[in-house]
Amino acid sequence: MTRDDLAVDRNPVPTGLATRRRGGNRGAPLLRTPRTLPRVLGPGEVEAVLGALNTARDRAMILAMLLGGLRRCEVLGLRMGDLSPGERRVFISEGKGGHQRLIPVSAQFFTAVGDYLDRERPPVDHDHVFVVLRGPTRGRPLSADGLDEILDGVRKRTGLPKLTCHQLRHTCLTRLREAGMALEAVQAQAGHRSIESTRVYIHLANSWLVEQYLTASAAIDAGPVDV
Numbered sequence: 001m002t003r004d005d006l007a008v009d010r011n012p013v014p015t016g017l018a019t020r021r022r023g024g025n026r027g028a029p030l031l032r033t034p035r036t037l038p039r040v041l042g043p044g045e046v047e048a049v050l051g052a053l054n055t056a057r058d059r060a061m062i063l064a065m066l067l068g069g070l071r072r073c074e075v076l077g078l079r080m081g082d083l084s085p086g087e088r089r090v091f092i093s094e095g096k097g098g099h100q101r102l103i104p105v106s107a108q109f110f111t112a113v114g115d116y117l118d119r120e121r122p123p124v125d126h127d128h129v130f131v132v133l134r135g136p137t138r139g140r141p142l143s144a145d146g147l148d149e150i151l152d153g154v155r156k157r158t159g160l161p162k163l164t165c166h167q168l169r170h171t172c173l174t175r176l177r178e179a180g181m182a183l184e185a186v187q188a189q190a191g192h193r194s195i196e197s198t199r200v201y202i203h204l205a206n207s208w209l210v211e212q213y214l215t216a217s218a219a220i221d222a223g224p225v226d227v
Contacts (some may be wrong), residue, residue, distance in 0.1 A: 001163050017182065037082070038162075038164065038166055038167040038170050039167065040167075040170060040171045040174050040175075041171045042170070043162060046066065046171070048158045048160070049062065049066075049154055049158060049160075049163065049173065050062065050063075052154045052157040052158050053154065054153075055112075055116070055120055055133065056112050056115035056116035056119060056120055057116040057120055057121070057130060057131075058154075059112040059113075059115075059116075059135060060109060060112035060113045060116050060151055061075050061147065061150075062131055062154075062168060063105075063106070063109040063112055064078075064090075064105065064109055065165055065168035065169045065172065066168045066169075066171060066172050067105060067106040067108060067109055067172060067190050068090060068103060068104075068105035068106070068109060068172065068189075069103075069159040069172040069173045069176070069189050070086035070092070070169065071096060071165070071166075071169060071191070072144060072147060072148075072166075072176075073094065073096070073144070073163075074094060074096075074143065074191075075130065075147070076091050076128075076130060076143070076144060076147060077092075077094030078090070078128070078129040078130065078143060079093065079127045079128060080127045080128075080130060081127065082129075082130060083110070083113065083129070085110045085113075085114070088104055088105060088106070088107055088110060089102055089103065089104050089105065090102070090103055090105050090109075090193065096191060099191060099193065101188065101191050103188070103189050103191075104107075104189075109177075113129070115127070120133055121133075122138055122139045123139070124139045124140075126141065128142075130142045132146065143185055147165065148164075148165070151163050151164065151165065169190075172189050173186055173189065173198075176189065183195065183198055183199070186198055
């Protein structure tokens with residue numbers, strides 16, 4: 001048999017993206033679209049955000065995401081019994097997919113919560129931590145739209161092009177990784193079920209990568225050279 005005997009009339013590989021041809025996924029791309037991650041806030045931007053907040057309640061919610069890596073739904077789902085100020089830990093009872101976890105959060109968060117509870121939170125008949133402070137719904141649990149509206153106001157006052165709950169969470173988790181926190185620990189803090197989610201989610205700042213490379217490169221250069 002010669003090479004010509006194996007020739008085919010047309011290219012069997014379809015042009016464009018490869019697609020699935022089985023079951024109910026006919027035409028679905030086999031190639032995964034790269035996930036776009038939000039931009040990390042710089043130190044000056046974080047300071048501007050915190051300086052633009054109007055209430056201790058807002059500061060506490062922002063710090064929960066910025067220092068604890070909580071999701072928006074996790075912040076809004078916090079109950080009074082979930083907070084352990086003495087241990088500086090927060091129990092996430094309403095995590096993504098119904099998963100629960102107990103995580104540490106900076107003392108700055110608990111200080112802001114204490115200020116909010118002492119000065120701003122009205123008497124209520126429920127145990128949700130964060131509530132509406134003014135208007136006809138005063139005392140009711142704060143909604144996702146309410147939190148987004150707060151962030152939108154902060155964005156306008158600071159001049160930031162974009163500010164979201166996910167961006168605050170991502171900033172926290174990225175900074176923890178840059179500071180040397182083990183990837184498995186970041187995974188636990190974030191509440192990711194798979195370490196692969198953490199690998200995709202965390203990207204390292206160029207300055208951190210350069211520093212790590214230069215340290216490793218210096219160690220290599222100082223050692224014997226194999227020829």
